Amino acid sequence: MTDSSDDRARPPHERHRGAVTLRRDSIPPSTADEKLLDSHHRGEWKTKDAWRALRILSEFVEGFDTLADLPPAVSVFGSARSGPDSPECEMAAALGAALAEAGYAVITGGGPGVMEAANRGATEAGGMSVGLGIELPFEQGLNSWVDIGIDFRYFFVRKTMFVKYAQAFVVLPGGFGTLDELFEAVTLVQTHKVTRFPVILMGTEYWGGLVDWIKQRLLAEGKVSQDDMELIMLTDDVEEAVQYIVEADKALSGNGNR
């Protein structure tokens, strides 16, 4: 496919694979994650997976090296599809600002919607704004409020960074991606894979039904315990969320965890 000169004047659609930027005809139909995880690519297991392991390792090195000097941080999750004037984006911007004012860096997936609003809030309040992007067939690149950005090929490497460098998780309204991030965090805390840290759901109207269902079904049937229910805080109040993070952080660092 060739571009007209008009098309070339516009920023081209691009795909990021770690340090590599691909544009136009160089954008492949599949992502690195798809090739690694999809059993239809089993023909490549013998020839390619050992090399992929080195690429995966290099993503860990890049992430660890770039993020090691971050101040205490909070990972903020939420919909890639919310409009900038939506209530959740307004809440995310206020949250990003309040976290920055409390001295926390804000880490998001670096995408549009709620992620962008949280990055914007943090940047405008003079805080550090981090975006951990992921190669997706429909990605839009890192939002322009990200000050430190890393583009990952592999979802699981990126997820390690969200957990390792955060003192807390805050989850705003979102879809499957957001639910995945919420339940991964809660499971890690529940199974003591990470130090107990706050997992906060923001948006009582949005999340209330899910929390009720967890109580009425999972708790009632013994699939989770009352203690597990306490792993999640539900609020609409930005100040309350930040206060909860600050206090949990103090309690944990008092135990010699920092």
Ligand SMILES: C/C(=C\CNc1ncnc2c1ncn2[C@@H]1O[C@H](COP(=O)(O)O)[C@@H](O)[C@H]1O)CO
């Ligand atoms: C859907 C569109 C762009 C997608 N771009 C994304 N960039 C970065 N991170 C993303 C993206 N999409 C999902 N994520 C991650 O999942 C969470 C949001 O997913 P949801 O399904 O929208 O809830 C988010 O926290 C990211 O970490 C074009 O609009």
